[in-house]
Each structure stands twice: as structure tokens, then as C-alpha cells.
Amino acid sequence: MQRTKDWSIALLIVSGILVMVLMNLGTFKWVFSEDFSSLDILGRQRLHFGLLSIIVHFILFQVLGLFHFQWKDRLIRASWSNPFKVLVIVLLSVIVFFGLTYLQNLYSSDNFITIKKRIAFEYFIWNNLPIALIAIAEAYFLILWRKVRRSEVEKIQLKEEKSNAELAALKEQISPHFFFNTLSSLSSIVRNEQKEAGLEFIQELSNTYRYTLASKREELVQLKEELDFVKSYLFLLGKRFGKKLKCEIEVSGAHLSKKVPPMSIQLLVENATQHNVITKDNPLFIKVYIEDENICVVNNLREKETSEGLGMGLSNLSQRYRLIAKRDIVILKEQNTFEVKIPLL
Known part of the structure; x- marks a missing residue:
């Protein structure tokens, strides 16, 4: 200051x-x-x-x-x-x-x-x-x-230092959380004896984890960078779920220079896969789109009785937005859909 x-x-x-x-x-x-x-x-x-x-x-x-x-x-x-x-x-x-x-x-x-x-x-x-x-x-x-x-x-100054410390702690939660879940995906591939897929998965995992390390010190990243990371992450998920997972990204070039917290959209995609039943008969559909200067992530809802996630994703993202932008994310849960809207900064 x-x-x-x-x-x-x-x-x-x-x-x-x-x-x-x-x-x-x-x-x-x-x-x-x-x-x-x-x-x-x-x-x-x-x-x-x-x-x-x-x-x-x-x-x-x-x-x-x-x-x-x-x-x-x-x-x-x-x-x-x-x-x-x-x-x-x-x-x-x-x-x-x-x-x-x-x-x-x-x-x-x-x-x-x-x-x-x-x-x-x-x-x-x-x-x-x-x-x-x-x-x-x-x-x-x-x-x-x-x-x-x-x-x-x-x-x-004390308030700013406290906010920075809280933000740093929240960001430190993200990397282990992401790494834990990607390793969980890798274990599923190895159990199914898909060795070639496992090697390819490890290579893509190193690419995506490089982004987590590069963005670790940043409070905000460009939407384009985050979406490129999400696409790589979806490739990893595709190795695990195959055709049981479908994701559609509709973002115009005019919004790509906007900023979001790093790993925010990825976290919402991951949240959808962790908390919903995904089968051939009930595939998971995820859509990422822009609405009123918000980036929206919506998925069909078929909740698991017990979740594989650590239960920190949305809470972490919400706290990061309050600390960085003094704004709140919007969470809309309906009978058949679950949607999160995060402001573009």
C-alpha cells in the first residue's frame, strides 16, 4: 500500500x-x-x-x-x-x-x-x-x-495483509486438491490396465500441472489462458470417462481478454464430475458460456449419495472472489441442473 x-x-x-x-x-x-x-x-x-x-x-x-x-x-x-x-x-x-x-x-x-x-x-x-x-x-x-x-x-494494511494471507492459503488448497483428483483419475485408468492411456494421461497431467505452478502466484489470469487449461483438463477427464462426459464451451473472442481467478472454471468442471453420477445411461453434460459479463458453468444434475470430492471447491472459489474483487459468485441449483456464475473481471 x-x-x-x-x-x-x-x-x-x-x-x-x-x-x-x-x-x-x-x-x-x-x-x-x-x-x-x-x-x-x-x-x-x-x-x-x-x-x-x-x-x-x-x-x-x-x-x-x-x-x-x-x-x-x-x-x-x-x-x-x-x-x-x-x-x-x-x-x-x-x-x-x-x-x-x-x-x-x-x-x-x-x-x-x-x-x-x-x-x-x-x-x-x-x-x-x-x-x-x-x-x-x-x-x-x-x-x-x-x-x-x-x-x-x-x-x-493489516486488513490487506490478512486478505493476502487468506488468499494465499486458499490458493495453496487448490493445487493439492487438483492433484489429488487427477491422481484419482490416473488410478482408475491403471486399474483398468489401460497402460498406453495411462502414459498419455501422465504427459497431459504434467502439462496441466505446469499451468497450476505458473498461475500459483497470480491473483487473476486471462480467460483465454484459463479456458486453454480447462480444455487440457477435459482431455484428462475424457481418458477416464470417455463418452460419458460431454462439455461444450461457447465463449466469444471479445471476452477472452477478461480475467478470472486461476483454476476457477476448472474447479467448476471438476466439481460437476465429483458430485454427479456419470454412466453411459446418464452422461454428464457441461456447458461453459457467457451471460451478462459472467462466465457460467452449468451441468445436468444427478447427485451422488456420497461425493468423491473434498467439499472445498465452491467455498474456496467464493472466498477468493470476495477477497480479490469484493463480489460474490451466483449458485443456482434447480431440480435438473446446477449452475454457477462467476463475474468476469
Whole structure:
């Protein structure tokens, strides 16, 4: 997951400018109360005093804001006790506030002699105090906001990691499940002493299992790749069931670039063979087709009393779709047919 950019410092700077302007509206009105086209000494001093007030407020806001937001964490050691940490933070904040305020007062007393009577040290204290309090309050608000955002990001990351782990576990189930059932088909061929068919079956089995290994790391594959795999798998099933199994695939070329989870359609074909009676008198018919941006697999229904499958196929596929696409598959079971519709992605 891509990390979001932290705009806290930029927000602190912009808000410092806004607070500085708002807190000095009275100073602006006083400074610009005359026409400066012909400034006398008093007028120039008032202008300089107003600019100095703006600069001091901006510096005070940024220094205290950044100190409480970021700098204090680099100065304070983790081994210090909490009361001592608080004492150091308060002490440094007071030193910064009164130190800057004193320098402002000292500079004003030395340079603004004409307007000296209007200025006292207490004036600067009360004039600078709201700036300091707002800066500190905003710093801790940004700290709280950043913690909340980090907590939300961590929750999302944990959720994604959990989903990936669950998806990996589901995908790990598929390969052994597929391999178990194909070996079961091979055992049936060997029992019937169909040696040549068995050798051919093993060769095709290696081809199909190559696909399972290649797609194991992929969450989605193209529909064309999955259908090619299904056709190879049907060849294996044909060696076991012969004419007792018939499958029809009707998919237009326009949909072949769509994507599905690997081994999803194969799983539905396999599910049909595992849960239905297949005989010469009752062959299994499977049809794969497209309907409303879904790939559909339907088969005639003649359920076995006991199934050869492990009972995980549809559940596995359903969970994979929820994890990958946040969507559900559609299962339609009627008296004579069983159909599953999975969305094309």
C-alpha cells in the first residue's frame, strides 16, 4: 500500500501565516492609518513597528509549533520520567516565549523612541501570548491527527495483509486438491490396465500441472489462458470417462481478454464430475458460456449419495472472489441442473 504524504509541516506554516494576519489586523489598521506618500519619522517608525510585530509573531508561532510538534521528540530522551519530560517541555517553551518577547521589547525600546510611551513589556507579553497558545494547541492537534491517520493506515494494511494471507492459503488448497483428483483419475485408468492411456494421461497431467505452478502466484489470469487449461483438463477427464462426459464451451473472442481467478472454471468442471453420477445411461453434460459479463458453468444434475470430492471447491472459489474483487459468485441449483456464475473481471 502506498503511503500518504504528510502535510503537517506545510499546514503548520500556512496556519501560522493566517493566524499572524488575523492577530495583527489592529496593528495593520494603526500602521496604515495615514498616507505613506510623505512619511515623517513617526510614520516610518509605526511602519517598522508593524512589520516587526508581524515577523515576531510568525517566528514565535513557527518555533513553538515546530518544537511541540517535532523538535521536542528529538531533544527528550525515552529514559526520562514523564513528569520530568513535561517539566522540560514547559521550561523550554517559556524560555522561547519570554526570550523572543524580551528581544522584541528591547529592540522596540531602542528604536521606536517616539512611540515609546505606547509600548511596555506587558504589552508584548499579552500581544504574543495568544500566538503562542494557538501554535502549541495546533501542534498537539496535528500530533493527534497524525496518530489517527497512522492508526487508520495500519488498520487498512493489516486488513490487506490478512486478505493476502487468506488468499494465499486458499490458493495453496487448490493445487493439492487438483492433484489429488487427477491422481484419482490416473488410478482408475491403471486399474483398468489401460497402460498406453495411462502414459498419455501422465504427459497431459504434467502439462496441466505446469499451468497450476505458473498461475500459483497470480491473483487473476486471462480467460483465454484459463479456458486453454480447462480444455487440457477435459482431455484428462475424457481418458477416464470417455463418452460419458460431454462439455461444450461457447465463449466469444471479445471476452477472452477478461480475467478470472486461476483454476476457477476448472474447479467448476471438476466439481460437476465429483458430485454427479456419470454412466453411459446418464452422461454428464457441461456447458461453459457467457451471460451478462459472467462466465457460467452449468451441468445436468444427478447427485451422488456420497461425493468423491473434498467439499472445498465452491467455498474456496467464493472466498477468493470476495477477497480479490469484493463480489460474490451466483449458485443456482434447480431440480435438473446446477449452475454457477462467476463475474468476469
